[in-house]
Amino acid sequence: MMHGQHTPPARLALLGTGTVGSAVWARLMQWQGSALGERLRLVYAANSRFALGNPAGLPSAATDVLLQQAPQASSLEAVDVALAGDGVRIVVDATASAQVADQHAHWLARGIHVVTACKLGQGTDLARWHAIQAACEAGNTEYGDSATVGAGLPVLRTIRALQAGGDRIHAIAGVLSGSLAWLFNHYDGMQAFSGFVRQAREAGFTEPDPREDLSGEDVRRKLLILARASGYRLEDNAVQVDSLVPAALAGLPREALDAALPMLDAALRERYAAAYKNGAKLRFVARLQADGLATVGLEALPAEHALAGGGGTDNRVAIWSDRYAKQPLLIQGPGAGAEVTAAAMLDDALRIQVEASKAKVLPGRAKNSSMGNGR
Numbered sequence: 001m002m003h004g005q006h007t008p009p010a011r012l013a014l015l016g017t018g019t020v021g022s023a024v025w026a027r028l029m030q031w032q033g034s035a036l037g038e039r040l041r042l043v044y045a046a047n048s049r050f051a052l053g054n055p056a057g058l059p060s061a062a063t064d065v066l067l068q069q070a071p072q073a074s075s076l077e078a079v080d081v082a083l084a085g086d087g088v089r090i091v092v093d094a095t096a097s098a099q100v101a102d103q104h105a106h107w108l109a110r111g112i113h114v115v116t117a118c119k120l121g122q123g124t125d126l127a128r129w130h131a132i133q134a135a136c137e138a139g140n141t142e143y144g145d146s147a148t149v150g151a152g153l154p155v156l157r158t159i160r161a162l163q164a165g166g167d168r169i170h171a172i173a174g175v176l177s178g179s180l181a182w183l184f185n186h187y188d189g190m191q192a193f194s195g196f197v198r199q200a201r202e203a204g205f206t207e208p209d210p211r212e213d214l215s216g217e218d219v220r221r222k223l224l225i226l227a228r229a230s231g232y233r234l235e236d237n238a239v240q241v242d243s244l245v246p247a248a249l250a251g252l253p254r255e256a257l258d259a260a261l262p263m264l265d266a267a268l269r270e271r272y273a274a275a276y277k278n279g280a281k282l283r284f285v286a287r288l289q290a291d292g293l294a295t296v297g298l299e300a301l302p303a304e305h306a307l308a309g310g311g312g313t314d315n316r317v318a319i320w321s322d323r324y325a326k327q328p329l330l331i332q333g334p335g336a337g338a339e340v341t342a343a344a345m346l347d348d349a350l351r352i353q354v355e356a357s358k359a360k361v362l363p364g365r366a367k368n369s370s371m372g373n374g375r
């Protein structure tokens with residue numbers, strides 16, 4: 001018998017219908033009429049402007065068309081209304097919005113589970129991270145965060161599983177940005193780096209504003225999420241970040257960004273030439289040391305280095321722990337892209353649906369296990 005076959009579907013509210021949110025919606029619509037589709041019912045969807053709700057489930061037409069025809073203006077209060085009532089309820093956050101992330105604890109405390117691709121919930125203020133953990137406890141809810149690191153690669157899951165077995169995480173080093181991995185796997189020092197940035201953005205690998213990736217900000221958030229899940233309660237400003245974005249580019253409004261991207265080119269050409277001369281590869285690396293020192297920046301690594309391999313958007317994460325003290329555990333795979341991210345989010349939603357429906361989750365447990373080992 002399939003898990004959850006006889007349990008009612010979880011009701012989902014999807015926030016964000018951009019690169020990732022559209023892929024979530026499309027995947028849900030593909031499942032209609034299947035056993036997986038019986039377990040999740042999309043009852044509300046919104047982008048920053050429009051919203052659409054139907055307790056019986058949304059139709060499977062194109063996202064944009066539906067939302068533009070929708071009579072409702074988008075508002076976060078409407079989410080609570082759309083998900084009012086009993087049963088398993090899940091907010092699926094596919095935005096990059098701080099306002100939405102600010103509501104995560106509110107929903108969790110009220111018995112609404114949250115699945116998120118957005119790193120602003122757990123990867124910014126430590127106080128917000130604590131609020132999310134406390135809200136999971138108070139609401140007996142789960143925080144599905146698989147997509148926030150490695151676009152769903154089993155990184156957080158592995159760290160939590162190791163700790164659940166009594167292991168302690170000593171250090172982590174990794175290529176945590178899919179877009180930066182893609183850029184440095186393609187950049188050859190001859191064609192303009194800025195041209196590759198445009199391609200990565202078009203492919204849906206970058207953040208809505210690619211400066212979030214190039215500045216190291218997105219990687220900083222991922223490192224904070226990993227560190228906190230590993231028991232290192234780092235403050236928001238505890239990570240030393242070496243940005244690739246010159247100040248003049250950082251200060252520009254978003255509309256002026258595209259034309260100004262060539263500001264990146266000269267410095268990257270020099271970094272590439274220096275690395276190439278030494279037979280090294282450029283990789284954007286995040287490091288967490290046992291003493292809590294956390295750094296993010298571009299490194300020139302020997303070609304045979306564990307973090308230098310892989311292709312495309314591959315993330316590579318090395319984890320040292322009690323049991324992996326000499327040789328680290330290595331996790332590798334695509335670390336950006338709408339489809340893998342959407343799949344990871346819906347994996348979380350399905351897991352929550354079956355666990356919550358069966359009431360297997362005991363009250364008072366830290367549901368995403370981020371409470372770690374208390375360091």
Ligand SMILES: NC(=O)C1=CN([C@@H]2O[C@H](COP(=O)(O)OP(=O)(O)OC[C@H]3O[C@@H](n4cnc5c(N)ncnc54)[C@H](O)[C@@H]3O)[C@@H](O)[C@H]2O)C=CC1
Pocket residue numbers: 015016017018019020021046047048049074094095096097099100117118119147148151178204205206207208335336337338341
């Ligand atoms: N692109 C990727 O490969 C991955 C992205 N992510 C994360 O997924 C999130 C979404 O990224 P993209 O889809 O690329 O962004 P996007 O810019 O394409 O889409 C963002 C969506 O959020 C909507 N939105 C903004 N504020 C909202 C609000 N208050 N209520 C409802 N909707 C709102 C926008 O209207 C838009 O539809 C980001 O947090 C990103 O870090 C995570 C893993 C991988």
Ligand SMILES: N[C@@H](CC=O)C(=O)O
Pocket residue numbers: 148150151176177178179180205206207213218335336337
């Ligand atoms: N912009 C991010 C997307 C996934 O989190 C990245 O490049 O890794």
